[in-house]
Amino acid sequence: MEIETCRQCGKVFMKRTSVLCPDCARRGEDDFLAIRGYLDEHPGATMMTLCDALGVAEETVSRLIEEGRLVMSGSQRNRCESCGGEAQFGQKLCLRCRVQLDQSLRSAANVLRSSLKEGSASDAGKGSYYTRRDRD
Ligand SMILES: [Zn+2]
Ligand SMILES: [Zn+2]
Numbered sequence: 292m293e294i295e296t297c298r299q300c301g302k303v304f305m306k307r308t309s310v311l312c313p314d315c316a317r318r319g320e321d322d323f324l325a326i327r328g329y330l331d332e333h334p335g336a337t338m339m340t341l342c343d344a345l346g347v348a349e350e351t352v353s354r355l356i357e358e359g360r361l362v363m364s365g366s367q368r369n370r371c372e373s374c375g376g377e378a379q380f381g382q383k384l385c386l387r388c389r390v391q392l393d394q395s396l397r398s399a400a401n402v403l404r405s406s407l408k409e410g411s412a413s414d415a416g417k418g419s420y421y422t423r424r425d426r427d
Contacts, residue, residue: 298354310354322347323355330363335379338363 294303297312299319304312311319325345330336333344341363342349355361371378371385373392378385384392 299350319351319354322351323360326352326355326361330361336363 293306295306295310296303297315298310299315300312302312302314309316322345326341326347329341329345333340336344338349338352341347341352352361352363356363369378369382370376371388372383373388374385376385376387382389
């Protein structure tokens with residue numbers, strides 16, 4: 292019979308699938324449900340706000356992430372597709388590139404709009420330019 296030391300409280304217990312003693316495992320389950328519920332409501336929550344809000348230990352959260360049961364924005368590196376900087380979870384671009392893109396889109400729209408205006412102005416001019424001479 293193998294024994295293991297609980298990773299959380301240090302208690303010795305019979306080895307099983309978990310690295311925690313039954314007590315901590317049960318408590319961890321409660322924590323897990325609370326954390327998951329919190330993340331459902333606050334998808335962008337960081338480790339710090341999460342631990343603050345629920346009063347759980349950071350190790351508890353890290354362990355759940357380690358076990359693959361939780362996915363947190365802070366634990367998942369999200370790379371900006373444009374500059375390779377750190378992007379927010381769920382975003383393809385970092386904040387800086389998003390602002391830049393937004394600005395360039397806006398200026399592109401302005402260019403497009405002004406060229407359309409010029410285009411229609413010269414179109415309108417055409418009609419009046421070619422006036423037919425009615426009589427010789
Ligand atoms: Zn324990
Ligand atoms: Zn970027």
